[in-house]
Amino acid sequence: MTDPQLVLAERVQQALGTAFGPEYATEDPLIRPSQFADYQANVALSLAKRLRRAPREVAQALLEALDTTDITAEISGPGFLNLTLGDDWIAGQAVRRLRDERLGVPRPAEPRTVVIDYSAPNAAKEMHVGHLRTTIVGDTLARTHEHVGNRVIRQNHLGDWGTPFGMLIEHLLDIGEEEALRRLAAGDGNAYYQEARLKFDTDPAFEERSRRRVPLLQGGDPETLRLWHEFIEYTKRYFNHVYTLLGVTLTDDDIAGESMYNPMLADVCEELTHAGVAEVSEGALCVFPPGFTGRDDMPLPLIIRKSDGGYGYATTDLAAIRYRIRDLKADRILYVVGATQSLHFQMVFESARVAGWLHDDVHAEHVQIGSVLGSDGKMFKTRSGKSIKLTELLEEGVVRAEAVIADRGYDPAVRRQIARQVGMGAVKYADLSVSHDSEYVFDFDRMLALTGNTGPYLQYATARIRSIFRTGSYDPADATGPIRLGHPAERALALQLLRFGSVVEAVAELSEPHRLCNYLFDLAQAFTSFYEGCPVLKAEDEDVRQSRLALSALTLRVLLQGLHLLGIEVPERM
Numbered sequence: 199m200t201d202p203q204l205v206l207a208e209r210v211q212q213a214l215g216t217a218f219g220p221e222y223a224t225e226d227p228l229i230r231p232s233q234f235a236d237y238q239a240n241v242a243l244s245l246a247k248r249l250r251r252a253p254r255e256v257a258q259a260l261l262e263a264l265d266t267t268d269i270t271a272e273i274s275g276p277g278f279l280n281l282t283l284g285d286d287w288i289a290g291q292a293v294r295r296l297r298d299e300r301l302g303v304p305r306p307a308e309p310r311t312v313v314i315d316y317s318a319p320n321a322a323k324e325m326h327v328g329h330l331r332t333t334i335v336g337d338t339l340a341r342t343h344e345h346v347g348n349r350v351i352r353q354n355h356l357g358d359w360g361t362p363f364g365m366l367i368e369h370l371l372d373i374g375e376e377e378a379l380r381r382l383a384a385g386d387g388n389a390y391y392q393e394a395r396l397k398f399d400t401d402p403a404f405e406e407r408s409r410r411r412v413p414l415l416q417g418g419d420p421e422t423l424r425l426w427h428e429f430i431e432y433t434k435r436y437f438n439h440v441y442t443l444l445g446v447t448l449t450d451d452d453i454a455g456e457s458m459y460n461p462m463l464a465d466v467c468e469e470l471t472h473a474g475v476a477e478v479s480e481g482a483l484c485v486f487p488p489g490f491t492g493r494d495d496m497p498l499p500l501i502i503r504k505s506d507g508g509y510g511y512a513t514t515d516l517a518a519i520r521y522r523i524r525d526l527k528a529d530r531i532l533y534v535v536g537a538t539q540s541l542h543f544q545m546v547f548e549s550a551r552v553a554g555w556l557h558d559d560v561h562a563e564h565v566q567i568g569s570v571l572g573s574d575g576k577m578f579k580t581r582s583g584k585s586i587k588l589t590e591l592l593e594e595g596v597v598r599a600e601a602v603i604a605d606r607g608y609d610p611a612v613r614r615q616i617a618r619q620v621g622m623g624a625v626k627y628a629d630l631s632v633s634h635d636s637e638y639v640f641d642f643d644r645m646l647a648l649t650g651n652t653g654p655y656l657q658y659a660t661a662r663i664r665s666i667f668r669t670g671s672y673d674p675a676d677a678t679g680p681i682r683l684g685h686p687a688e689r690a691l692a693l694q695l696l697r698f699g700s701v702v703e704a705v706a707e708l709s710e711p712h713r714l715c716n717y718l719f720d721l722a723q724a725f726t727s728f729y730e731g732c733p734v735l736k737a738e739d740e741d742v743r744q745s746r747l748a749l750s751a752l753t754l755r756v757l758l759q760g761l762h763l764l765g766i767e768v769p770e771r772m
């Protein structure tokens with residue numbers, strides 16, 4: 199454990215135990231960054247009332263009990279304990295980090311099986327920016343859990359089943375298989391859906407045919423299933439195209455769409471009925487999970503079998519959660535899905551708890567994803583108001599990125615590759631750097647800015663460190679120190695580098711990628727101050743140069759690793 203904040207927390211806890219008795223040794227020492235020291239412990243203030251002593255007196259007792267090896271401590275203000283780490287300790291830890299391939303990321307005591315449900319576009323409709331965001335956030339969580347050392351099972355819960363497929367298949371027959379499939383693979387799914395919908399609403403014969411097609415699909419009629427299969431295959435091609443463009447880790451093996459659960463739905467209803475969890479109400483089979491009431495205080499039902507015998511979204515999700523627990527052996531299930539579905543998931547989780555599927559050792563969490571807005575503050579569509587094709591939007595990002603990268607006479611293919619990395623990096627970082635449940639405005643100009651908390655800024659900062667090594671003909675792998683901290687900017691940079699492990703751990707624990715973004719942004723800024731104040735290649739003294747090269751090499755590795763966890767590629771040059 200070398201995270202400075204954790205080291206200090208442990209020290210102060212020891213002191214709490216020594217000064218006030220073992221029952222105080224688990225007290226939160228309230229370590230916070232400080233203006234006048236590296237950190238301050240605020241626990242004396244919170245403890246004073248309980249101990250009926252003056253805060254400064256409590257702080258004094260703590261100070262006397264504190265093991266001050268490698269740190270200096272003093273009391274300030276009303277009873278803060280200011281804590282400063284010794285330069286030698288920081289430098290020593292930084293050198294150890296250089297030799298640690300995990301860069302300080304701790305391994306979990308016991309690896310857990312984490313099922314992550316993300317992306318989940320609907321085969322019948324266009325993938326929109328909302329799905330883009332769940333895809334990007336989910337992918338970072340998957341990468342992070344994997345890196346930490348948990349067993350990750352990705353689940354792409356495709357919307358690939360249900361009544362709309364009746365009309366979608368009939369439309370396919372009307373316009374001809376070939377034409378229909380060509381359009382689906384090209385990502386015209388939305389227009390396709392709208393045409394089918396229009397016919398359904400205006401042409402009674404088409405409506406009738408569509409309705410008759412649904413039981414054929416559900417009953418497994420071979421020709422209907424074949425058409426449905428084709429339909430899904432071609433839509434998947436389009437989704438895969440988007441995933442590849444973005445560098446998302448999802449593959450066809452991760453697809454566990456709604457259709458997969460079809461054979462389990464009747465059994466789920468039976469098990470819930472048998473257990474007394476579900477009951478028939480007005481002809482429909484319902485679960486009334488405790489704690490949910492609608493208007494007029496009536497218990498709110500989760501309908502799992504409609505009165506016509508049909509199953510819906512809730513039934514599929516109950517089958518999915520049971521499958522994830524029983525078959526996939528999940529310890530933790532993350533649902534990276536739009537915040538608007540919050541009530542649905544609360545009710546599904548509560549029902550699963552009542553059914554005994556979820557319990558103290560298996561957790562399900564809805565990682566709520568906020569909406570992406572247009573500059574008008576409404577749901578993001580296009581300027582013209584029609585919904586946009588996602589691939590076109592992403593392509594626009596790539597084209598715009600070309601204008602951001604410097605013209606160094608690159609080969610056009612190389613230039614295009616860099617533009618893709620920068621453009622997609624910008625889009626992804628914008629999704630990741632705000633907390634996942636808040637809304638934000640989709641704005642290419644802001645995302646692509648080379649200054650500020652953006653993807654391109656971090657890519658640029660990383661490329662710049664690489665260029666230091668190139669210019670001096672040094673290999674970062676050879677920069678192993680020793681590290682000496684003379685200048686305050688060197689010290690601040692080293693201290694920041696030591697925080698990486700606990701930040702990654704927090705991202706996995708709390709499902710909050712924006713913490714990693716903020717950390718990397720702070721790190722890049724600490725590097726900039728260091729680079730401005732401390733010449734590296736031009737350092738007079740060879741020892742100083744080696745020390746600064748080592749700090750630069752460690753910064754480079756942390757930035758690369760951090761960006762990799764965010765799924766952001768870094769061009770060699772920018």
Ligand code: ARG
Nearest residue numbers: 315318319320355357515535
């Ligand atoms: N396909 C759904 C949608 O587009 C999202 C599915 C999320 N996952 C789930 N298990 N319900 O809204």
